[in-house]
Amino acid sequence: MSWLEPLSVRHQAWATPLRRPRMSNDEDARPGVSLTNRYLSRDGVPVIPVSGELHYSRVPRERWAERLRQMKAGGVTVVATYVFWLHHSPQRGEARFGGGLDVGAFVDLAVETGLDVVLRIGPWCHGESRNGGFPDWVQHAPVRHRTDDPAYLELVTEWFAQISAAVGDRFGKVLGIQLENELYDQPRHLVTLKRLAREAGMSAPLWTATAWGGADLPEGEVLPLYGGYGDGFWVDADAPWDPTFRDHYFFSHVWDDAGIGADVRRAQAIEAASGGPRTPSEEFPPATCELGGGMATAYHRRPRPAALDVAAIAHCKIGNGSAWQGYYMYAGGTNPGPDLHESHATGYPNDIAPLGYDFHAPIGEAGTLAPSHAELRRQHAFLSAFGHRLAEMPSSLPDIRPSDVEDTTTLRWALRSDGKSGFLFVSWHQPHFPLPVHRGARFTVSLENEVLAFPSKPIDVPPGTLARWPLNLTAGGVTVTYATASALTLLPGDIPTLVLVAEPGIDVEIAVSDRVQTVTPGLTPVRLGGLDVLVLPAETAGSLWVAEDGGRRLLLTDDELQWDAAGTLTVKASRPADVRVYDSTIGAFTEVAVPRSPAPTLQPVTVEQLRPAAPTVPVSHGKHDGRPSAPAPEAFDELAAVYRLHLPDLAADPAGDPLLRITWAGDIGELRIDGRPVTDRYWDGAVWAVNLTDAGYRPGAQVTLHLLPLAAGSPVSVPVEARARLAATDTQLLALDSVEVVTRSTHTVELP
Template sequence: MTSFKVKGSQFLLNDKPFRIISGALHYFRVVPEYWRDRLLKMKACGCNTVETYVAWNVHEPEEGKFEFGGIADVTAFVELAGELGLHVIVRPSPYICAEWEFGGLPAWLLKDSEMQLRCSDPKFLAKVDAYYDVLLPKFVPLLCTNGGPIIAMQVENEYGSYGNDKAYLRYLRDGMIDRGIDVLLFTSDGPTDEMLQGGTLPDVLATVNFGSRSEESFAKFREYRPDEPLMCMEFWNGWFDHWMEEHHTRDGEDAARVLDDMLGAGASVNFYMFHGGTNFGFYSGANHIKTYEPTVTSYDYDAPLTERGDLTTKYEAFREVISKHEGEPECALPDPLPVKEYGEVEMTERADLFAQLGKLSQPVRRVTPEPMEKLGQNYGFILYSTHVTGPRRGQELHIQDVRDRALVFLDGSYIGAVERWDVRPLKLDVPAGGARLDILVENMGRVNYGPLLRDHKGITEGVRLDNQFQYGWDIYPLPLDSMDGLEFGTATAAQHADTAGEKPAFYRGFFEAEEAADTFLRLEGWTKGVAYVNGFNLGRYWERGPQKSLYVPGPLLRKGTNEIVLFELHGTEQLSVRLEDKPDLGTEAAVDQSILNFTGE
């Protein structure tokens, strides 16, 4: 059994002073076969601890149905970290932010429009209780008080940037204790007055999150906690990317100077992120401060380890600083993981979405368009179809409100796109006999931070032609979690040029692999969509960038024949993709230093 506690301004491990040198690594962003590689590289840099969030929506994707296998096997991840000699910090808050879909909250919470999130609303607390009744007992045997590696757990995540319901914080704390969590509990918030006032509890350890100006940040913390240990729970040494922006990077020497300052002040630190990983599937989130900003598939974060787990100059700079303060790490680096360029893959087969609707979805009849959540759908796409009367000339189509990007078709012909961040009406001419109106809406990720968390997807209010609402809709949920049953035809270049146009379609190709190695799916010439390898959803792609290729971990491949499927929304200039041995995350831009100190991750 290990003892870990706070005494005055120090952490004590087995009654001896201890400094936490931790790195954030989210098990749900890394395939399980690579957990050991990433953890060993973290330890070889000088870390003695690993920190992870726990994403509620990963573990309870449908209410009452729990998942703890494969990439969701959090107990296996914690056990492995302990076997490798690392302590573990677990942050199982109902909400995690993390640029993760809905901040980790499950989408099915939005079925109840009256439920209030992240507060003492009994409806919300009942859902949390049901989840914690299943989740928290899994951690009890892994606590350091029971001989396991977990030394601390978080009560809530950056709550001061959202609310000030202390009864809610106390409820979470008490619920953890009542379920057997007897290790050190803590909160984490930004270093501002309102955040430290709203997000902390007087009898729970407080920590702060920032990326620069450590002396200033700790000084503000000391105004509220003069005698507690200094701990930067999230040292933002890099940053994340949104679509239609540039790839953010941060100078490694600059970040190392901030780390040196913190360690010189006697502080403990958790690198956010040490290894970012990937927002596989539909799990990338979005921000909405001034406008909606969806996050890209890669969560490289310009971290010390790249998305693929390669060492960077930032890794070496951090290792040097840690060695200066803590001594040389004794752990050796693991052998490099293989990476391979498989070359060009012809996408020889095609299946039109509209022709395949019956194999993907069964329509639901509704008077008005309803959002995904009301129909029990969490992610993916949703299609709204109706008949509009004619003749009408020069009328404006208004989607009220679109979440997040809609493609509009009239009698199968593409009219245009309506985007949440740039809402404009589309002009329609309807013939005398009327026409079929189809609106395909893409969920590009729910807001994960700030006051606009309640983010229903699809069409949330209605559809108007000028001021006239249109009623009577067939709605096709398209979660695209399985594409079994799709019937593909041949996709020759000539047929593609004649028939594809702007029609959404599935494209399929195959390639042979003599060995399974990491690779990167390059999508030059393709416009926007989702990529699958051997049935695994790699995530979204978009020509607007910055990200130009998708990471394919080697364990997703198999020796022999492998399948690639693209759901392409607009069309492609060429019927092939490339599998390369290097990533392309887009044009780089330095992180704005102002966001490294005052915004949540």
């Protein structure tokens, strides 16, 4: 498509008047919290919350505080967590809520960190857990599960009473409660669960339920929440990239996803209730709880989403009109014991790794930050700074839109506007089938009383572009008519600073009144009357952090930053730290004084092979419902190679927060300490990181690595790079490329 074919859009006003549902207004009202059919408001100000899933029972309690700070530094404002019945109650009458299962303490800590909390109380959760989170004694009970069967409700009533007792009076701090999960055809049962939860003493301004799969939800009783994954383990190993995944790389006003949970529905003979897509109700705004922050790895299918894959979906949802950005998972973890995972042996369509639940999340199982953390935190900084405006802006789709998910020619873009100002969103990325350069783009945006045409000359849009360009944005008494660089944040000051980030390969134009100027990105601002505009180079994007607590501040570093509700800054670095903060009074970045300490260390690990792998492993270890199954534990032990890892002394020093990094190739890896499995991984080409402190390593402990080869003809699906490596072998693939220990320094610093 050339620029002669118009890229035009007309602002569309809200289709329905502003409404305030009963929820949070007349029912479970809490001062300062109010829900409308367009947005959530806090203290009278519209907000767009960002929720991230973290399972407290899959993270060591000693790490909760750090994980919550890492989430906060990523721009997350709400932590969501499943309360897995399976983890808490191995037998009837026993309810364990101590140590790493202390949900009340977790709520306290989240609130202290400055985060809201959503509890997903089930009873059925899924979350890749055995029985969907039911303890075996519940799963095997002679009841009609997930219905209003009185015998089942008796069990649920006991469970809800146990949750309520554990959380106690902290429900006054809980923002939302999710009932059940992926329940498609029983709206009255959701009402019953809500009643039982209330009777048990639970309350929250928001009651939610998942709405995908055409779920039939009780009107007005629960806020419908949607999801969006760009790939998934729940399709067959030989399945192509499904349209239900591809849809999320386009702008649309359809929020349902018929693909999520489809395999479980099929296995349980459950049909999607409505038989087709459903947009949000007129009573509630479009909100999500499961945008793919990554993807779990099943044995038969092992997607590994790139950072841009994750960010593109989230970006599209904002452009679509999202009133709530919710990620699953945002932080990975480790199952708190053996045999707690979804598996073929327990009747599920998928074999999930028994222990490791990294999910390729922005915060991995080991607590390391994935590149998606940086991609998403820029979006979240934008929502924090401009969400109060954006929330009141409906989404409008362009006049010419892609014809279907195969369309790689028509530019993907959308407008959010109140008719006077707004933001233009461009998304030109998808995995698996790369997009070409889009040539000659020029936009025409019709607002209520004017038409904006920009940029001044056509531009080429490179693949990988995720843009959010401001239109008629006023700050410091200056109105920026348009800018072809993405809005990041707005820094306060006598002269405020609008911070933009350049798109790779796109010249930056800024128009104020009738004046259009081309700006060269850099680290110093351009003064436009009463407004400074700081246009940062595209290559700085991954190093940008915006702290909202203790006063909004812009920081630039390749190191990891964390902060809490007080704005106390923690720097974690695997090299000498280099952190800079922007000083708007002088219009420049200044160095942050980080204490000097012994340089972090990277040290190779001596590897001793104790036993070679079997000379030939089976191409298949069995099937379930047509899908390849993981080998049984005894088969794994018989066939896997065993290596002893001789770790250096620094591996046992918790002050260095040591990481074990394993670069390998094969089928399944398992790490054991003194014979006890501590984590595992299905190979997908990624580097495997293990936090040695969390894994329980102590001086003198024997650490063994068990690696199973992958047969050349294996039917499992692995990412294309891994598939190429497998294809290079004639027999079976097994390689241990490197093992190393990395330490990191941690410092709390004061900002100038």
